[in-house]
Each structure stands twice: as C-alpha cells, then as structure tokens.
Amino acid sequence: MYTVVKCKGCTKIFEVALEQPYLICPACGCSFHRNTCTSYLECEDRAVARSIATSLDELIKGRAIPELTPEEAETLQRAYKEVYQKFLERTNAKGEIEEENRKKEGYILFE
Numbered sequence: 001m002y003t004v005v006k007c008k009g010c011t012k013i014f015e016v017a018l019e020q021p022y023l024i025c026p027a028c029g030c031s032f033h034r035n036t037c038t039s040y041l042e043c044e045d046r047a048v049a050r051s052i053a054t055s056l057d058e059l060i061k062g063r064a065i066p067e068l069t070p071e072e073a074e075t076l077q078r079a080y081k082e083v084y085q086k087f088l089e090r091t092n093a094k095g096e097i098e099e100e101n102r103k104k105e106g107y108i109l110f111e
C-alpha cells in the first residue's frame with residue numbers, strides 16, 4: 001500500500017510506502033513522521049499513487065493556501081473509489097472469462 005502525502009516543509013505532494021514511518025521530501029529534503037503530515041489517499045499501486053500525487057501537486061501549486069478544498073478532497077476520495085471499483089469489476093470479469101476458457105479447455109482435455 002502507498003499513501004499520497006504533502007511535505008510539511010515545501011508543500012510538495014508525493015507518494016510513499018505506507019509502512020514507512022519517516023518520510024523525506026524528494027523536493028526539499030525535509031524529513032518528518034507520516035502521522036504529522038497531511039495524507040490524501042491510500043492506494044495499492046505505486047504508479048497510480050504517483051500519478052495522483054503529481055496531479056494534486058499541479059492542482060495546488062500557486063494557490064494562496066496550498067491545500068485542497070474540502071470539496072476537492074471529497075471528490076478525490078469518491079473518484080478514486082469509483083475508478084478502483086471499475087478496475088476490480090474488470091479484473092473479476094476477466095477472471096471469469098479465463099475460468100470459462102479453462103473449463104472449455106478442461107472439457108476438451110477430458111473428452
């Protein structure tokens with residue numbers, strides 16, 4: 001699992017492994033404990049976490065208060081769940097298709 005966090009020093013948003021307690025910002029080198037910074041999202045896939053971190057970083061850059069609005073934070077959580085749910089559904093559908101093929105192959109083998 002990965003988490004998307006914001007640096008306490010420079011507000012850079014980046015992704016880190018969830019089991020890592022102490023974080024070092026890739027932008028400014030500031031180090032801090034994971035429990036003391038803003039965490040936006042937990043995510044299974046590092047590439048997805050990195051992509052979300054990059055998008056959020058772009059979004060808040062240049063804002064007077066470099067933070068998501070509560071609405072944006074809520075939208076992020078909801079959108080992520082929807083995308084992830086679709087991903088799981090696709091995986092399940094694919095799994096079932098593969099199971100069907102395996103059954104067919106099994107049928108041919110035992111005929």
Ligand SMILES: [Zn+2]
Pocket residue numbers: 007008009010011012025026027028029030
């Ligand atoms: Zn930083």
